[in-house]
Amino acid sequence: MSDTAVYLDHAASAPLRPEAREAMLPFLDGRFGNPSSIHRFGREARAALEDARARLARVIGAAPAEIVFTRAGTEADNLAVLGRARESKGAPVAVSAIEHKAVLASGHAARDEGSPLILLPVDGNGVVRLDGVDAALEAGPAVVSVMWANNEMGVLEPVAEVGARCRAAGVAFHSDAVQALGKVPVRVDEAAVDLLALSAHKVGGPKGVGALYVRRGTRLHPLLFGGGQERGMRPGTEDVAGAAGFAAAAEAAEAERETAMARIAALRDWLEAGLREAVPGLVVNGAGAPRLPTISNVSVPGADPEALLMGLDLEGIAVSSGSACSSGAVEPSHVLTAMGIPPELAGPSIRFSLGWTTSDVDIARALEVFPRVAARVR
Numbered sequence: 001m002s003d004t005a006v007y008l009d010h011a012a013s014a015p016l017r018p019e020a021r022e023a024m025l026p027f028l029d030g031r032f033g034n035p036s037s038i039h040r041f042g043r044e045a046r047a048a049l050e051d052a053r054a055r056l057a058r059v060i061g062a063a064p065a066e067i068v069f070t071r072a073g074t075e076a077d078n079l080a081v082l083g084r085a086r087e088s089k090g091a092p093v094a095v096s097a098i099e100h101k102a103v104l105a106s107g108h109a110a111r112d113e114g115s116p117l118i119l120l121p122v123d124g125n126g127v128v129r130l131d132g133v134d135a136a137l138e139a140g141p142a143v144v145s146v147m148w149a150n151n152e153m154g155v156l157e158p159v160a161e162v163g164a165r166c167r168a169a170g171v172a173f174h175s176d177a178v179q180a181l182g183k184v185p186v187r188v189d190e191a192a193v194d195l196l197a198l199s200a201h202k203v204g205g206p207k208g209v210g211a212l213y214v215r216r217g218t219r220l221h222p223l224l225f226g227g228g229q230e231r232g233m234r235p236g237t238e239d240v241a242g243a244a245g246f247a248a249a250a251e252a253a254e255a256e257r258e259t260a261m262a263r264i265a266a267l268r269d270w271l272e273a274g275l276r277e278a279v280p281g282l283v284v285n286g287a288g289a290p291r292l293p294t295i296s297n298v299s300v301p302g303a304d305p306e307a308l309l310m311g312l313d314l315e316g317i318a319v320s321s322g323s324a325c326s327s328g329a330v331e332p333s334h335v336l337t338a339m340g341i342p343p344e345l346a347g348p349s350i351r352f353s354l355g356w357t358t359s360d361v362d363i364a365r366a367l368e369v370f371p372r373v374a375a376r377v378r
């Protein structure tokens, strides 16, 4: 077992940024008030919560009142898709075939409640087909959901084009920007999104904290019932420390985005070039489309995916197969399958994901270890 740990699984969860930790500490300690209380403890917590809301809103070009804090990205996606379906009572729901399970399973739940589910097809690189979006819009859906960037491949989706089409048709457009925030510009005004899901732990904030951007005028049925917090859209006492950590992490990621992403793109290119050279037959999935600089998804034909992951872990390299959020299953990923990638390639696929702590030492070590382990498990 190697004691050199190389973490190349930032898309599963990124290490906490020091800025986020600093921002959270006061609210884990002395400033414990409930933001809904009217006394000074409550007012102090309320001020911190509203400050976090305003700062997060600024990062994505929204108004503070359009940010609803949620319990993780999953809940934000559920609220967007199911909240729209319940609001529209029976209208179809259209989601792309390569969405994260947080969106896909919300689509299935909506279908079980009587909203027909339309799966939007993608091309061979995992990019949603605009003719499919046009066809779906003719059915008058309650919501169209197309993610900003895919979590398995890093492929960027044509959100501006989809948003423009939805806007013209008067249909609400939801985008899951959980993986995109801090890596590419995510501005709600530029993509005409009405709903946008975010998650703190993917940008170096705490786990279990998310947000849904809800454009003014977009009606949503809440999924939880209780006090009137978050304008009734997400009742429950807010996680003040979590919101403060989320805003600090998002700001830090955004402030360094251009320089950090140029550095990480170079590391990713080096990794892919090295792997292609050293591992015969290796395929980089989604490479024909614009991608996030942080994700590289490779298939090693003939390799046993589980043995590959375990072998890498034994050598201290942490990566994931398919989507980390649904790991445990070794079935080919639904994303690669939707792209038309055959099971013999989709099965043995590995996702490397780089982030703010990734260094050239990490990539050099991955390039040293991966070809050896891949050869062993073929």
Ligand code: PLP
Binding pocket: 011, 012, 072, 073, 074, 075, 077, 100, 102, 147, 149, 150, 151, 176, 178, 179, 199, 200, 201, 208, 209, 210, 325
């Ligand atoms: N959406 C995407 C694209 C993701 O990658 C993830 C997590 O991997 C989620 C949603 C869920 O976010 P959370 O872990 O905050 O529930």
